[in-house]
Amino acid sequence: MDGYDKYAYEPFAVTADLAVFTLRAGALHVLLVERGEEPYAGRWALPGGFVRPDESAESAARRELGEETGLTDVSGLHLEQLRTYSEPGRDPRMRVVSVAFAALLPDAPEAHGGSDAARARWTPYDAARQLAFDHDRILADARGRVGAKLEYTGLATAFCPPEFTLGELQQVYETVWGAELDRPNFRRKVLATPGFVEAVPGAARLTGGRGKPAALYRAGTAAALHPPLLRPTPEGPPA
Amino acid sequence: MDGYDKYAYEPFAVTADLAVFTLRAGALHVLLVERGEEPYAGRWALPGGFVRPDESAESAARRELGEETGLTDVSGLHLEQLRTYSEPGRDPRMRVVSVAFAALLPDAPEAHGGSDAARARWTPYDAARQLAFDHDRILADARGRVGAKLEYTGLATAFCPPEFTLGELQQVYETVWGAELDRPNFRRKVLATPGFVEAVPGAARLTGGRGKPAALYRAGTAAALHPPLLRPTPEGPPA
C-alpha cells in the first residue's frame, strides 16, 4: 500500500446504489428512477449517487434514500450493505465502484424523484427488468439477501410501522417468501423467540374492517433470531 | 450520477484487504503482514493492496492472495467478499475505500512476504490484536462471517485438502466454533445433507497413525446446506 501515487492512475469513482423495498397491495415493490442522460437514457435504474469526499458509503446511501423517497426522516430506517460491484467496464464512462445497499420501508410514500432523477416510481419486483448498468444483478442479489435475512433476523419488522399486528408481520413473510404460513404456528414461533417483538399493553387495532381487533406489537431488540424462522421448502415442508 | 466531473474531487483509492484463515495445530490462524512504513510502521496488518485500473476487487484480492501466501495456484480457493469499509479518515494519508475479503486455506504454507510486505506470518486468531488501520474490526467481521457460514453452507470443505476424512471436516467445525461435536451425529448429518460431500470410492487414509483407516470424501456441489448444521448454543444444546 506504500509508494502509491494517488494521482498516477485514472481515478476511481465510488457510488452508493440502493435497492429500496416496500410492500404494496400484497406485492414486493422496489423504487426505480428513470435515467435522463446517456448511457442508458430512458432506462430504469436503482437510485444512487456518488459518495462525497467527506462521507462514508453508508452516509451517502442514507442521503440518497431521503432524496429519492422524499421522506424527511430516514435516520431510523434499516440500511443494509450488500456487497460492492467493481468489475471494470460496468459503467462505460469511467471506472465506477458501487457499494450496494438494501433499504426496507414500512409504507410507500409516492416517489417524487430527487435532484438527479427525472422520474421515480415504485415498481413491482417482478416487473423490474432490463435495468441500466448491472442493476438487474444488484437487485436480484438484494432480493435474495432480504429473503434470507428474514429467516434468522428480526428484519421483517423493518417493513412494518412502529406498531403492528402479528397478522401484518406474517404478511411480510408471506409476501417476501411467496409462501403461505400457518397463522397459529407463526404466532407461537414469533412470541417464543426472545427479543423479536414486544407487546404494546392494552393496544389493539381492527385490520380488515371486521373480525376481532388484533393486539399490537413493537419491534424487539434482538438482532438474531434463536431459533430461526425457517422458510418452508418449495416441495413438501419437511424436505 | 450525471454531470459529474471525475477530476473535480480528491480521488478515491480502492483497496482489497484479505482475512486469510487456516487451521494449524487445532487453532484458527490468520495471515498478517508487518508494515514497513508510516503510518502504523512496525504494526501488523491484514494483507491487501490497491485495485488496479484493469481489474475488479475480486481479481485484486486473488492476486494479493497469491503474492502473500506464495501459492502458485490460488484459482480454486474460496474467496468471499465481506463488506466495504469507507469511513473518511480510516487511512490518514488519503481517501481509501477497502473491499474486504475472507479466504480459507486447507494447509498453511509458510508465509514469505510479498513484494509490499516486510514480513508475513501466520498468527493465532486470538493473538491478532492491535492491527493497523481498522483491521481489528475487519478481522472480527471476517471471523464472524466464516463461523456463521459454516452453519448453512458447505464452506468448511474449503479448509480441507481435496480429499479429506469426516474426522478432519469435524475438526474444522470444532476449531472454528470452539465447541465439541458428537462424532456419530456429525457424520450422519453431513452424509444426510445432499451435495455436501461425496465419497471417494475405495479410498481410505490413516489419520492418527493408529485406528481404523477413514474413508475419504470430496467437497460436494451444493452451495447451501438443507438442513443447516446448527452451532450448539453456549448454554445447553436445545436452548
Add this chain to the structure above:
DNA sequence: TCAAAAGTGTTAGCGTTACACCCATGC
C-alpha cells in the same frame, strides 16, 4: 346470526441428542 379475523389447544410425526456398542489398525 353470519362472516371475518384473532387467538388457543392438541396430536402425530420428525429430527436431534446422547450414549452404548462394534470394527479395523498399529504397537
Add this chain to the structure above:
DNA sequence: GCATGGGTGTAACGCTAACACTTTTGA
C-alpha cells in the same frame, strides 16, 4: 491384547406442522 480412531444402532426428548376449535368484532 490394548489403545486409538472410524463407524453403526437406538431410545428419549423436543420441536414443528397440521388442523380443530374458541373468541371478538362489524354488518
